[in-house]
Amino acid sequence: MSLVHEWALAESIVLYIKQQGYASIKKLRVSIGVLQSIDKEILEYALRELAHEYGVKIGEVELVDEYLLLKCSICGFEWSINPGEISEDVREAVHFIPEAIYAYYRCPRCGSLDYNIVKGRGVSEITVETHERSSPT
Amino acid sequence: MRLMSDPRLLRALKTLSGIRHVYVVLSSKGGVGKSTISTLLALYASSRGIRSGLLDLDFVNPSTHIILGLRAEDIKYDEEKGIIPHRVGLLSYFTIVAYTRDLPLALRGENARSALRELLSIVNWGELELLLIDTPPGISDEHLELIYALRSVVKPLVVTTPSRLAWHSILKLIEILHSAGYRELYLVENMGNGELRYLTEKLGVIYLGYLPYTRQIENSIGSLDMLLQLDVKTHIEEMLVRLL
Numbered sequence: 001m002s003l004v005h006e007w008a009l010a011e012s013i014v015l016y017i018k019q020q021g022y023a024s025i026k027k028l029r030v031s032i033g034v035l036q037s038i039d040k041e042i043l044e045y046a047l048r049e050l051a052h053e054y055g056v057k058i059g060e061v062e063l064v065d066e067y068l069l070l071k072c073s074i075c076g077f078e079w080s081i082n083p084g085e086i087s088e089d090v091r092e093a094v095h096f097i098p099e100a101i102y103a104y105y106r107c108p109r110c111g112s113l114d115y116n117i118v119k120g121r122g123v124s125e126i127t128v129e130t131h132e133r134s135s136p137t
Numbered sequence: 138m139r140l141m142s143d144p145r146l147l148r149a150l151k152t153l154s155g156i157r158h159v160y161v162v163l164s165s166k167g168g169v170g171k172s173t174i175s176t177l178l179a180l181y182a183s184s185r186g187i188r189s190g191l192l193d194l195d196f197v198n199p200s201t202h203i204i205l206g207l208r209a210e211d212i213k214y215d216e217e218k219g220i221i222p223h224r225v226g227l228l229s230y231f232t233i234v235a236y237t238r239d240l241p242l243a244l245r246g247e248n249a250r251s252a253l254r255e256l257l258s259i260v261n262w263g264e265l266e267l268l269l270i271d272t273p274p275g276i277s278d279e280h281l282e283l284i285y286a287l288r289s290v291v292k293p294l295v296v297t298t299p300s301r302l303a304w305h306s307i308l309k310l311i312e313i314l315h316s317a318g319y320r321e322l323y324l325v326e327n328m329g330n331g332e333l334r335y336l337t338e339k340l341g342v343i344y345l346g347y348l349p350y351t352r353q354i355e356n357s358i359g360s361l362d363m364l365l366q367l368d369v370k371t372h373i374e375e376m377l378v379r380l381l
Binding site: 005013019099114 | 144151196216219237240241251252255258261
């Protein structure tokens with residue numbers, strides 16, 4: 001699987017940090033949903049490269065997995081999927097567009113296609129710690 | 138802590154701002170020919186050497202690939218710091234069906250909005266002169282996202298037929314677009330004869346032209362050669378001149 005989505009994701013994060021007015025960061029903490037099978041090593045590399053390109057200094061980078069939680073809108077059942085157990089072609093589709101999951105999975109209890117990705121999709125939190133202060137964005 | 142805004146929107150704006158003309162093809166009424174108009178305009182532009190793109194944002198009922206004669210398995214994306222669209226001749230093309238295998242996809246509004254953000258932030262269009270974004274019918278989450286969050290980089294292109302029902306619905310859409318601050322709006326009259334020109338211009342909307350009803354378009358679906366040889370092609374070319 002080619003994992004180039006990380007570059008686009010990293011650029012979104014760096015643009016966001018810059019937009020929030022940060023030029024020098026002691027520690028960057030990003031929570032990322034596991035649904036998209038983001039390669040954290042590539043993401044950190046891309047973050048550092050792009051931060052340099054955009055003139056943002058970044059010290060420590062912490063990338064934290066967010067557990068996947070799905071909830072059926074019809075019967076209320078909650079469940080999770082281990083991305084490692086998804087077939088490779090579906091995993092690649094979901095890697096790029098997480099909502100592609102709705103083409104392949106139904107609620108395991110009632111069979112409904114109407115369920116929510118409660119947690120575990122995309123970037124849910126970015127926390128920036130500067131040398132002077134700690135500031136969740 | 139929750140994010141104050143979605144970081145993906147920033148990259149979406151950056152990517153789209155590199156394109157000279159980005160038109161969001163809209164209609165509050167279904168069945169008026171948005172996908173056909175979007176595809177024909179993009180196809181004719183690319184056939185004349187204009188760097189053009191077509192983005193199908195109708196996740197639930199995508200159809201531009203059918204017009205272009207592509208099966209889901211024919212659509213391949215290259216990957217370089219994001220996704221490089223599929224090429225149909227000189228046309229850059231993206232549709233979600235490559236990822237869904239054209240299986241049914243039922244998305245609630247928030248999921249459609251999220252898919253839209255993801256897609257706009259990861260597809261690298263390069264330096265296009267023209268991008269047409271085909272949208273599903275109606276005015277829902279995806280449309281509001283495009284109309285409001287991306288208004289600095291997109292221009293609305295409204296498609297309607299002369300049907301009184303369609304026109305009644307379109308008037309509301311135009312009012313929403315005006316209230317969102319758009320001063321430059323375009324309208325295409327599909328399956329018509331030019332009768333909407335006066336009414337359109339009276340609303341301060343730029344009338345791009347009309348496409349007469351012809352069975353030839355339906356019969357040409359799936360064949361690029363036939364689509365590029367339509368009897369009504371002068372109508373399409375005149376619209377392009379006004380768009381570029």
